[in-house]
Amino acid sequence: MPSPLAHNAGMSPALERLNCHYQMMPPVKAMRLRVAAFDGERLCLHAPLACHVNDKGCAFGGSLGSLMTLAAWGLVSLRLEAEDLAAEVYVADTQVRYLAPLYADLEAEAQLAEPQAWTGFVQTLRSRGRARLQLAACIRLPEGGAAAECSARYVAIARRA
Amino acid sequence: MPSPLAHNAGMSPALERLNCHYQMMPPVKAMRLRVAAFDGERLCLHAPLACHVNDKGCAFGGSLGSLMTLAAWGLVSLRLEAEDLAAEVYVADTQVRYLAPLYADLEAEAQLAEPQAWTGFVQTLRSRGRARLQLAACIRLPEGGAAAECSARYVAIARRA
Numbered sequence: 001m002p003s004p005l006a007h008n009a010g011m012s013p014a015l016e017r018l019n020c021h022y023q024m025m026p027p028v029k030a031m032r033l034r035v036a037a038f039d040g041e042r043l044c045l046h047a048p049l050a051c052h053v054n055d056k057g058c059a060f061g062g063s064l065g066s067l068m069t070l071a072a073w074g075l076v077s078l079r080l081e082a083e084d085l086a087a088e089v090y091v092a093d094t095q096v097r098y099l100a101p102l103y104a105d106l107e108a109e110a111q112l113a114e115p116q117a118w119t120g121f122v123q124t125l126r127s128r129g130r131a132r133l134q135l136a137a138c139i140r141l142p143e144g145g146a147a148a149e150c151s152a153r154y155v156a157i158a159r160r161a
Numbered sequence: 162m163p164s165p166l167a168h169n170a171g172m173s174p175a176l177e178r179l180n181c182h183y184q185m186m187p188p189v190k191a192m193r194l195r196v197a198a199f200d201g202e203r204l205c206l207h208a209p210l211a212c213h214v215n216d217k218g219c220a221f222g223g224s225l226g227s228l229m230t231l232a233a234w235g236l237v238s239l240r241l242e243a244e245d246l247a248a249e250v251y252v253a254d255t256q257v258r259y260l261a262p263l264y265a266d267l268e269a270e271a272q273l274a275e276p277q278a279w280t281g282f283v284q285t286l287r288s289r290g291r292a293r294l295q296l297a298a299c300i301r302l303p304e305g306g307a308a309a310e311c312s313a314r315y316v317a318i319a320r321r322a
Binding site for chain 2: 091
Protein backbone atom coordinates (compact mmCIF):
# COMPACT_ATOMS: atom_id res chain seq x y z
CA MET A 1 0.00 0.00 0.00
CA PRO A 2 1.37 3.49 -0.79
CA SER A 3 2.39 5.75 2.09
CA PRO A 4 -0.68 6.94 3.98
CA LEU A 5 1.02 10.29 4.56
CA ALA A 6 1.38 10.91 0.85
CA HIS A 7 -2.32 10.28 0.46
CA ASN A 8 -3.34 12.41 3.44
CA ALA A 9 -1.36 15.37 2.15
CA GLY A 10 -3.55 15.55 -0.90
CA MET A 11 -6.82 14.40 0.69
CA SER A 12 -9.89 15.38 -1.33
CA PRO A 13 -12.82 17.32 0.17
CA ALA A 14 -14.89 14.08 0.07
CA LEU A 15 -12.26 12.24 2.13
CA GLU A 16 -11.99 15.18 4.53
CA ARG A 17 -15.78 15.09 5.01
CA LEU A 18 -15.63 11.34 5.67
CA ASN A 19 -12.82 11.85 8.17
CA CYS A 20 -14.87 14.54 9.99
CA HIS A 21 -17.91 12.25 9.92
CA TYR A 22 -15.90 9.50 11.63
CA GLN A 23 -14.57 11.88 14.29
CA MET A 24 -18.10 13.05 15.17
CA MET A 25 -18.96 9.58 16.53
CA PRO A 26 -17.60 9.19 20.11
CA PRO A 27 -16.72 5.46 19.82
CA VAL A 28 -14.97 6.08 16.49
CA LYS A 29 -13.09 9.16 17.74
CA ALA A 30 -11.79 6.99 20.62
CA MET A 31 -10.31 4.61 18.02
CA ARG A 32 -8.00 7.41 16.74
CA LEU A 33 -8.49 6.22 13.16
CA ARG A 34 -7.78 8.22 10.04
CA VAL A 35 -8.48 7.79 6.34
CA ALA A 36 -5.18 6.54 4.89
CA ALA A 37 -5.92 6.08 1.18
CA PHE A 38 -8.73 5.88 -1.38
CA ASP A 39 -8.30 5.01 -5.04
CA GLY A 40 -11.97 5.02 -6.07
CA GLU A 41 -12.32 1.27 -5.48
CA ARG A 42 -10.61 0.64 -2.15
CA LEU A 43 -10.71 2.64 1.08
CA CYS A 44 -7.91 2.19 3.63
CA LEU A 45 -8.16 3.24 7.28
CA HIS A 46 -5.33 3.39 9.80
CA ALA A 47 -5.41 3.22 13.62
CA PRO A 48 -2.51 3.06 16.12
CA LEU A 49 -1.95 -0.26 17.91
CA ALA A 50 -1.49 1.53 21.27
CA CYS A 51 -5.23 2.36 21.33
CA HIS A 52 -6.25 -1.17 20.37
CA VAL A 53 -3.93 -3.49 22.26
CA ASN A 54 -5.42 -6.41 24.22
CA ASP A 55 -4.17 -8.42 27.20
CA LYS A 56 -1.82 -10.42 24.92
CA GLY A 57 0.00 -7.38 23.48
CA CYS A 58 -1.63 -7.68 20.05
CA ALA A 59 -4.67 -5.98 18.53
CA PHE A 60 -8.07 -6.59 20.16
CA GLY A 61 -10.40 -8.61 17.90
CA GLY A 62 -13.30 -6.22 18.47
CA SER A 63 -11.16 -3.33 17.22
CA LEU A 64 -10.28 -5.23 14.03
CA GLY A 65 -13.98 -5.89 13.45
CA SER A 66 -14.96 -2.28 14.09
CA LEU A 67 -12.26 -0.88 11.78
CA MET A 68 -13.29 -3.20 8.93
CA THR A 69 -16.98 -2.30 9.50
CA LEU A 70 -16.09 1.41 9.35
CA ALA A 71 -13.92 1.03 6.24
CA ALA A 72 -16.69 -0.76 4.34
CA TRP A 73 -19.31 1.75 5.54
CA GLY A 74 -17.04 4.63 4.47
CA LEU A 75 -16.44 3.11 1.04
CA VAL A 76 -20.18 2.78 0.33
CA SER A 77 -20.79 6.33 1.62
CA LEU A 78 -17.99 7.80 -0.56
CA ARG A 79 -19.14 6.02 -3.69
CA LEU A 80 -22.79 7.04 -3.16
CA GLU A 81 -21.68 10.65 -2.70
CA ALA A 82 -19.74 10.40 -5.97
CA GLU A 83 -23.02 9.29 -7.63
CA ASP A 84 -24.76 12.32 -6.07
CA LEU A 85 -27.04 9.96 -4.14
CA ALA A 86 -28.12 10.96 -0.61
CA ALA A 87 -28.68 7.83 1.48
CA GLU A 88 -28.25 6.46 4.98
CA VAL A 89 -25.97 3.41 5.03
CA TYR A 90 -26.41 0.67 7.66
CA VAL A 91 -24.49 -2.54 8.32
CA ALA A 92 -26.91 -5.52 8.18
CA ASP A 93 -24.60 -8.43 8.98
CA THR A 94 -20.90 -9.30 9.20
CA GLN A 95 -18.80 -12.45 9.19
CA VAL A 96 -15.27 -12.02 10.55
CA ARG A 97 -12.44 -14.58 10.52
CA TYR A 98 -9.47 -13.94 12.79
CA LEU A 99 -6.42 -15.43 11.10
CA ALA A 100 -3.26 -14.21 12.86
CA PRO A 101 -2.31 -11.92 15.76
CA LEU A 102 -1.38 -8.37 14.76
CA TYR A 103 1.49 -6.67 16.63
CA ALA A 104 1.52 -3.49 14.51
CA ASP A 105 -0.75 -0.54 13.72
CA LEU A 106 -4.13 -1.46 12.23
CA GLU A 107 -4.55 -1.03 8.45
CA ALA A 108 -8.04 -1.90 7.21
CA GLU A 109 -8.91 -2.10 3.52
CA ALA A 110 -12.46 -2.35 2.14
CA GLN A 111 -13.79 -2.99 -1.35
CA LEU A 112 -16.91 -4.36 -3.04
CA ALA A 113 -17.16 -8.16 -2.84
CA GLU A 114 -18.22 -8.06 -6.54
CA PRO A 115 -17.24 -4.83 -8.32
CA GLN A 116 -19.83 -5.41 -11.06
CA ALA A 117 -22.64 -5.31 -8.47
CA TRP A 118 -22.32 -1.53 -8.06
CA THR A 119 -24.42 -0.55 -11.10
CA GLY A 120 -27.36 -2.72 -10.04
CA PHE A 121 -27.08 -1.47 -6.45
CA VAL A 122 -27.31 2.17 -7.60
CA GLN A 123 -30.20 1.42 -9.99
CA THR A 124 -32.17 -0.37 -7.26
CA LEU A 125 -31.51 2.43 -4.78
CA ARG A 126 -32.72 5.04 -7.29
CA SER A 127 -35.83 3.09 -8.30
CA ARG A 128 -36.90 1.51 -4.99
CA GLY A 129 -35.28 3.84 -2.44
CA ARG A 130 -33.47 0.88 -0.81
CA ALA A 131 -30.74 -1.56 -1.88
CA ARG A 132 -28.25 -4.07 -0.48
CA LEU A 133 -24.56 -4.53 -1.23
CA GLN A 134 -21.94 -7.09 -0.21
CA LEU A 135 -18.55 -5.73 0.93
CA ALA A 136 -15.20 -7.38 1.63
CA ALA A 137 -12.64 -6.00 4.07
CA CYS A 138 -9.42 -7.15 5.66
CA ILE A 139 -6.77 -6.09 8.14
CA ARG A 140 -3.30 -6.30 6.62
CA LEU A 141 -0.29 -7.91 8.30
CA PRO A 142 2.95 -5.92 7.83
CA GLU A 143 4.69 -9.14 6.68
CA GLY A 144 1.97 -9.80 4.05
CA GLY A 145 -1.32 -11.65 4.28
CA ALA A 146 -4.22 -10.79 6.56
CA ALA A 147 -4.74 -10.67 10.33
CA ALA A 148 -8.52 -10.76 9.79
CA GLU A 149 -11.02 -10.93 6.96
CA CYS A 150 -14.57 -9.67 6.89
CA SER A 151 -17.56 -10.18 4.63
CA ALA A 152 -20.43 -7.77 5.33
CA ARG A 153 -23.76 -6.77 3.88
CA TYR A 154 -24.81 -3.12 3.92
CA VAL A 155 -28.23 -1.58 3.31
CA ALA A 156 -28.62 1.91 1.83
CA ILE A 157 -31.90 3.80 2.26
CA ALA A 158 -32.39 6.89 0.10
CA ARG A 159 -32.99 10.18 1.94
CA ARG A 160 -36.09 12.00 0.73
CA ALA A 161 -35.20 15.34 -0.85
CA MET B 162 -32.70 -9.09 33.47
CA PRO B 163 -32.30 -8.33 37.22
CA SER B 164 -30.84 -4.99 38.26
CA PRO B 165 -27.13 -4.81 37.36
CA LEU B 166 -26.51 -2.77 40.53
CA ALA B 167 -27.86 -5.52 42.74
CA HIS B 168 -25.46 -7.92 41.07
CA ASN B 169 -22.48 -5.57 41.23
CA ALA B 170 -22.98 -5.00 44.94
CA GLY B 171 -22.25 -8.66 45.61
CA MET B 172 -19.70 -9.22 42.83
CA SER B 173 -17.53 -12.29 43.44
CA PRO B 174 -13.70 -12.18 43.39
CA ALA B 175 -13.77 -13.98 39.99
CA LEU B 176 -16.03 -11.29 38.52
CA GLU B 177 -13.88 -8.55 40.04
CA ARG B 178 -10.79 -10.12 38.42
CA LEU B 179 -12.61 -10.27 35.07
CA ASN B 180 -13.65 -6.62 35.42
CA CYS B 181 -10.01 -5.63 36.16
CA HIS B 182 -8.84 -7.71 33.21
CA TYR B 183 -11.22 -5.82 30.90
CA GLN B 184 -10.09 -2.42 32.22
CA MET B 185 -6.42 -3.26 31.58
CA MET B 186 -7.04 -3.30 27.80
CA PRO B 187 -7.04 0.31 26.46
CA PRO B 188 -9.74 -0.25 23.77
CA VAL B 189 -11.97 -2.00 26.32
CA LYS B 190 -11.42 0.63 29.02
CA ALA B 191 -12.51 3.26 26.46
CA MET B 192 -15.82 1.37 26.10
CA ARG B 193 -16.64 2.06 29.80
CA LEU B 194 -18.13 -1.40 30.16
CA ARG B 195 -18.78 -3.23 33.42
CA VAL B 196 -19.77 -6.76 34.38
CA ALA B 197 -23.50 -6.54 35.12
CA ALA B 198 -24.48 -10.09 36.04
CA PHE B 199 -23.30 -13.72 35.96
CA ASP B 200 -25.40 -16.71 36.97
CA GLY B 201 -22.89 -19.45 36.09
CA GLU B 202 -24.33 -19.92 32.60
CA ARG B 203 -24.80 -16.40 31.25
CA LEU B 204 -22.55 -13.35 31.52
CA CYS B 205 -24.05 -9.88 31.06
CA LEU B 206 -22.01 -6.76 30.30
CA HIS B 207 -23.25 -3.17 30.34
CA ALA B 208 -21.91 -0.07 28.57
CA PRO B 209 -23.36 3.46 28.41
CA LEU B 210 -24.90 4.57 25.09
CA ALA B 211 -23.13 7.99 25.29
CA CYS B 212 -19.76 6.27 24.64
CA HIS B 213 -21.13 4.23 21.75
CA VAL B 214 -23.46 6.53 19.83
CA ASN B 215 -23.10 6.79 16.04
CA ASP B 216 -24.06 9.50 13.53
CA LYS B 217 -27.72 8.39 13.67
CA GLY B 218 -28.10 8.76 17.46
CA CYS B 219 -28.18 5.01 18.09
CA ALA B 220 -25.48 2.52 19.09
CA PHE B 221 -22.56 2.01 16.67
CA GLY B 222 -22.59 -1.48 15.12
CA GLY B 223 -18.90 -2.00 15.84
CA SER B 224 -19.52 -1.37 19.55
CA LEU B 225 -22.32 -3.96 19.62
CA GLY B 226 -19.98 -6.48 17.99
CA SER B 227 -17.14 -5.70 20.40
CA LEU B 228 -19.34 -5.95 23.51
CA MET B 229 -20.73 -9.34 22.41
CA THR B 230 -17.20 -10.58 21.62
CA LEU B 231 -16.03 -9.49 25.09
CA ALA B 232 -19.03 -11.03 26.85
CA ALA B 233 -18.47 -14.40 25.17
CA TRP B 234 -14.72 -14.24 25.84
CA GLY B 235 -15.38 -13.37 29.49
CA LEU B 236 -17.84 -16.23 29.89
CA VAL B 237 -15.35 -18.81 28.59
CA SER B 238 -12.60 -17.33 30.79
CA LEU B 239 -14.78 -17.40 33.93
CA ARG B 240 -15.93 -20.96 33.37
CA LEU B 241 -12.37 -22.18 32.69
CA GLU B 242 -11.22 -20.49 35.90
CA ALA B 243 -14.02 -22.28 37.78
CA GLU B 244 -12.62 -25.58 36.39
CA ASP B 245 -9.16 -24.54 37.63
CA LEU B 246 -7.89 -24.60 34.03
CA ALA B 247 -5.29 -22.00 32.98
CA ALA B 248 -5.71 -21.19 29.29
CA GLU B 249 -5.51 -18.35 26.82
CA VAL B 250 -8.83 -17.75 25.07
CA TYR B 251 -8.95 -16.36 21.51
CA VAL B 252 -11.87 -15.47 19.24
CA ALA B 253 -11.58 -17.42 15.95
CA ASP B 254 -14.59 -16.18 14.01
CA THR B 255 -17.84 -14.27 14.51
CA GLN B 256 -21.11 -13.85 12.63
CA VAL B 257 -23.17 -10.82 13.66
CA ARG B 258 -26.68 -9.91 12.56
CA TYR B 259 -27.86 -6.36 13.19
CA LEU B 260 -31.61 -6.52 13.75
CA ALA B 261 -32.82 -3.17 15.12
CA PRO B 262 -31.35 0.20 16.14
CA LEU B 263 -30.62 0.59 19.86
CA TYR B 264 -31.31 3.98 21.50
CA ALA B 265 -30.47 2.86 25.06
CA ASP B 266 -27.46 1.64 27.05
CA LEU B 267 -25.82 -1.53 25.71
CA GLU B 268 -26.62 -4.79 27.52
CA ALA B 269 -24.77 -7.81 26.09
CA GLU B 270 -25.52 -11.36 27.18
CA ALA B 271 -23.38 -14.39 26.28
CA GLN B 272 -23.92 -18.13 26.78
CA LEU B 273 -22.79 -21.39 25.22
CA ALA B 274 -24.46 -22.14 21.90
CA GLU B 275 -24.89 -25.74 23.17
CA PRO B 276 -24.64 -26.06 26.98
CA GLN B 277 -23.90 -29.80 26.73
CA ALA B 278 -20.73 -29.06 24.72
CA TRP B 279 -18.90 -27.78 27.81
CA THR B 280 -17.84 -31.18 29.16
CA GLY B 281 -16.27 -32.27 25.87
CA PHE B 282 -14.57 -28.88 25.48
CA VAL B 283 -12.92 -29.21 28.91
CA GLN B 284 -11.91 -32.84 28.28
CA THR B 285 -10.32 -31.95 24.92
CA LEU B 286 -8.52 -28.96 26.43
CA ARG B 287 -7.11 -31.14 29.25
CA SER B 288 -6.05 -33.99 26.94
CA ARG B 289 -4.85 -32.09 23.83
CA GLY B 290 -4.02 -28.66 25.26
CA ARG B 291 -6.35 -27.00 22.77
CA ALA B 292 -10.12 -26.97 22.16
CA ARG B 293 -12.86 -25.04 20.38
CA LEU B 294 -16.25 -23.87 21.60
CA GLN B 295 -19.24 -22.19 19.97
CA LEU B 296 -20.78 -19.22 21.83
CA ALA B 297 -24.00 -17.25 21.34
CA ALA B 298 -24.42 -13.63 22.37
CA CYS B 299 -26.96 -10.88 21.89
CA ILE B 300 -27.59 -7.23 22.66
CA ARG B 301 -30.97 -6.75 24.36
CA LEU B 302 -33.54 -4.13 23.37
CA PRO B 303 -35.22 -2.45 26.37
CA GLU B 304 -38.63 -3.17 24.80
CA GLY B 305 -37.78 -6.88 24.40
CA GLY B 306 -36.07 -8.79 21.60
CA ALA B 307 -32.57 -8.19 20.31
CA ALA B 308 -30.75 -5.29 18.63
CA ALA B 309 -28.04 -7.71 17.43
CA GLU B 310 -27.20 -11.39 17.62
CA CYS B 311 -23.79 -13.01 17.43
CA SER B 312 -22.53 -16.54 16.90
CA ALA B 313 -18.81 -16.94 17.60
CA ARG B 314 -16.19 -19.65 17.85
CA TYR B 315 -13.49 -19.42 20.50
CA VAL B 316 -10.26 -21.35 20.83
CA ALA B 317 -8.68 -22.08 24.23
CA ILE B 318 -4.99 -23.02 24.46
CA ALA B 319 -3.79 -24.43 27.78
CA ARG B 320 -0.97 -22.55 29.51
CA ARG B 321 1.95 -24.78 30.43
CA ALA B 322 2.37 -24.94 34.19
